[in-house]
Structure formats: structure tokens, C-alpha cells
Amino acid sequence: MTKRINVTKPFLPPIEQFIKKIEEIWENNWLTNNGPLHEQFEKGVVDYLKVRNACLFTNGHLALDVAIKSLDLKGEVITTPFTFASTVHTITMNGLTPVFCDIELGTFNIDINKIEELITEKTSAIIPVHVFGNLCNVKAIEKIAQKYNLKVIYDAAHTFGVELNGRGIGSYGNISMFSLHATKVFHSIEGGVLSFNDGALKEKLNKYKNFGISGEEQVDVVGLNAKMNEFQAAMGLVNLSYIDEQIEKRKKATYAYRNNLKDIEGLRYLEDQEGVKHNYAYFPIIINESIFGMNRDSLHEKLQDFNIFTRKYFYPLCTDFNCYDFNSNELLNAKFVSKNILTLPLYSDLSIDEVLRICETIKSIQKEKMPLLQNS
Numbered sequence: 001m002t003k004r005i006n007v008t009k010p011f012l013p014p015i016e017q018f019i020k021k022i023e024e025i026w027e028n029n030w031l032t033n034n035g036p037l038h039e040q041f042e043k044g045v046v047d048y049l050k051v052r053n054a055c056l057f058t059n060g061h062l063a064l065d066v067a068i069k070s071l072d073l074k075g076e077v078i079t080t081p082f083t084f085a086s087t088v089h090t091i092t093m094n095g096l097t098p099v100f101c102d103i104e105l106g107t108f109n110i111d112i113n114k115i116e117e118l119i120t121e122k123t124s125a126i127i128p129v130h131v132f133g134n135l136c137n138v139k140a141i142e143k144i145a146q147k148y149n150l151k152v153i154y155d156a157a158h159t160f161g162v163e164l165n166g167r168g169i170g171s172y173g174n175i176s177m178f179s180l181h182a183t184k185v186f187h188s189i190e191g192g193v194l195s196f197n198d199g200a201l202k203e204k205l206n207k208y209k210n211f212g213i214s215g216e217e218q219v220d221v222v223g224l225n226a227k228m229n230e231f232q233a234a235m236g237l238v239n240l241s242y243i244d245e246q247i248e249k250r251k252k253a254t255y256a257y258r259n260n261l262k263d264i265e266g267l268r269y270l271e272d273q274e275g276v277k278h279n280y281a282y283f284p285i286i287i288n289e290s291i292f293g294m295n296r297d298s299l300h301e302k303l304q305d306f307n308i309f310t311r312k313y314f315y316p317l318c319t320d321f322n323c324y325d326f327n328s329n330e331l332l333n334a335k336f337v338s339k340n341i342l343t344l345p346l347y348s349d350l351s352i353d354e355v356l357r358i359c360e361t362i363k364s365i366q367k368e369k370m371p372l373l374q375n376s
């Protein structure tokens with residue numbers, strides 16, 4: 001049997017380098033609560049992301065939760081149904097009502113032409129997601145936010161290192177959240193970052209992530225525990241020296257996919273966006289059943305026979321989770337994408353030969369299903 005290929009594989013740096021880094025933890029005798037490695041990592045992240053300020057968290061989900069709390073949002077929040085559970089859970093857990101906006105077919109991101117009609121007197125914010133590392137129209141969102149006096153928090157979980165015309169993507173909106181989970185482009189085992197332009201937010205965020213404590217005898221807000229520890233910071237620091245090389249490898253794999261899939265009818269993928277330095281976080285394809293000859297679910301299953309494991313990402317839509325009772329009737333693009341999208345394997349260690357094997361397998365599966373194609 002051929003080698004198993006999973007949809008993702010976390011990067012691990014050479015173990016000696018990690019050990020060398022964590023020896024510092026023993027020397028410092030400091031495990032968590034703003035330790036020296038935490039400080040060092042926070043500075044490294046600010047530089048790498050090209051943002052003014054950053055605050056580190058134990059994971060991306062709690063970072064997003066704290067972002068919402070720190071901006072004192074009320075009432076309704078406009079967001080996308082085509083995202084990971086985390087985005088919508090943080091909104092509802094903070095007592096806010098998510099109002100779902102449909103997505104664009106070209107980027108899978110919130111449709112900027114449908115946001116305004118959803119704004120009411122109760123709307124306090126927009127929480128868009130840069131899905132798969134493809135950027136939302138940040139300029140248009142900025143305009144709408146200014147016009148209606150709304151806050152903007154970007155779920156930038158997928159966009160570590162992405163830039164728009166040389167500007168760090170985390171410098172748009174009031175706050176951006178980056179996830180440093182093991183399966184993301186860049187990780188600190190688990191971890192999260194909030195980036196923001198308003199330096200005054202820093203103190204508030206630090207308070208929220210440490211039980212609301214502001215002094216030895218003072219607790220100011222109902223906070224939680226969302227601090228990053230020194231082991232996470234150590235992994236993050238070591239991984240920072242590999243991130244550019246990692247993204248370069250992902251880029252090569254992505255281009256190999258595009259080159260080898262471009263002639264398949266009924267299969268579509270996303271291209272690079274203009275002016276954007278991408279991080280090549282994911283390689284999603286859309287299967288148009290009537291042209292491709294089989295649906296997304298069958299392709300997903302059939303690839304497993306060849307030891308290739310893809311993911312229906314994001315499926316189901318957040319609006320269709322068992323725990324929620326939302327109406328998704330008008331979210332036509334989101335429904336279409338969610339039903340027909342398949343995320344192919346992509347990670348820095350994925351070899352070009354493996355990409356070719358995946359592409360050839362997709363072609364052979366399609367031919368088997370549609371024998372007529374062989375003659376054309």
C-alpha cells in the first residue's frame with residue numbers, strides 16, 4: 001500500500017533546538033505569567049506580523065473571546081456562517097446574537113455587498129474571517145464600520161504572516177486574532193495572538209486573560225485564564241526561525257497543485273489575490289458535480305481507498321450545528337460552498353511527488369467514473 005497522506009501534519013523543529021530553548025525555562029525557574037520567553041516571543045510576533053501591538057494567549061479561541069470582551073460589544077454581531085465553530089461560539093457565549101451574512105464565491109469570505117442590509121440599531125460589530133488565508137475586502141469593511149460606527153474584529157486564525165501591499169494583515173480592524181494551533185501554518189503547540197493598533201488596549205487584554213486581576217488586592221473585570229505558558233513560547237520562538245522556509249515550501253506545493261489540476265473540468269481552486277503575500281495555509285477545491293461527474297462526498301471517500309485523506313472544511317455550516325437553531329435559508333453561496341468544498345492535503349513536508357500522486361489519483365478516479373472522458 002502507498003504511504004498514507006493526511007490532510008495536515010504539524011511541523012516539529014529539530015528536537016535539540018527545542019531542548020536548548022526549554023533549558024532556559026529551568027535556568028529562569030519561571031513557567032508561566034509573562035515569563036522571559038513569553039516577552040521575547042511577543043516581540044518576535046509583533047515584528048513578524050508587522051503590527052503595532054500584540055498580546056499572547058493560550059489558544060486562539062480564548063483570544064477571540066477576550067477580544068470581544070475587551071471591546072464591550074452588545075446586541076448583534078455580523079459574521080459569516082462559513083467558518084470554524086470557534087468564531088460563532090465566542091459570539092454566542094458572550095451573550096451576543098450572531099447575524100449571518102452570506103459569502104462571496106470568489107473568496108469564500110463575507111460578502112461586503114450584503115453587510116449593510118443586515119445592520120440594525122442593535123449591531124455593535126462585524127467579525128469577518130479571512131478564510132483559508134484569503135483576505136476579506138478590508139478597505140470596504142473599514143468604510144462600512146466607519147459609516148455605522150461599528151467595531152471590527154478579524155478572525156485571522158488562518159492568516160499568520162499574510163500581508164496586503166506590504167502591510168501586516170493584523171493591522172486592519174480594531175483587533176485581529178491569529179491561531180497558533182499545532183495544525184495551523186505557524187504554531188506554539190497551542191496558542192493565540194491578538195494584534196491591535198490602539199496601545200491602550202494592552203492593559204485591558206492582559207487583565208482579562210489573567211482573571212481580571214489588576215493588582216495585588218484588585219480585581220477589575222470578570223476575566224478568565226487564557227495566558228500562554230513558557231513552553232508554548234519556547235516552541236513559538238524556535239518555530240519563528242522556520243516560518244519563512246515553511247511558507248516557501250507550502251507555496252511550491254500549492255503551485256504544483258494548480259499546475260496539475262488546472263485542466264480538470266468541474267474542479268476549481270483559488271488563485272493568489274493581487275497585492276497579497278500569502279501563507280498558503282490550505283488548498284481547498286470546489287467540485288461542480290454536474291461537470292466533474294461525481295460529487296464532493298464521493299471524491300472524499302474514494303480518495304481514502306488510495307490512502308489520501310482530505311477534509312470537508314467547513315462542513316456543516318455553523319448555522320446548521322446541532323447546538324444552534326439558526327435559519328440558513330438565504331445563505332445560498334455559503335451553502336453551495338460548504339456542500340461542494342474539499343480541502344486537499346497541504347503542509348510544509350508534503351513533497352511535490354506526493355502532490356503529483358494526489359492530482360493523478362483525482363484524475364484517475366474521475367476517469368473511472370466517466371469513461372467517455374478517456375476518448376476525448
Ligand SMILES: *Cc1c(COP(=O)(O)O)cnc(C)c1O
Nearest residue numbers: 059060061084086157179180181
Ligand atoms: C483554528 C481556528 C480558531 C481557533 O483557534 P484555536 O487556536 O484552535 O483555539 C478560530 N477560528 C478559525 C477560523 C480557526 O480556524
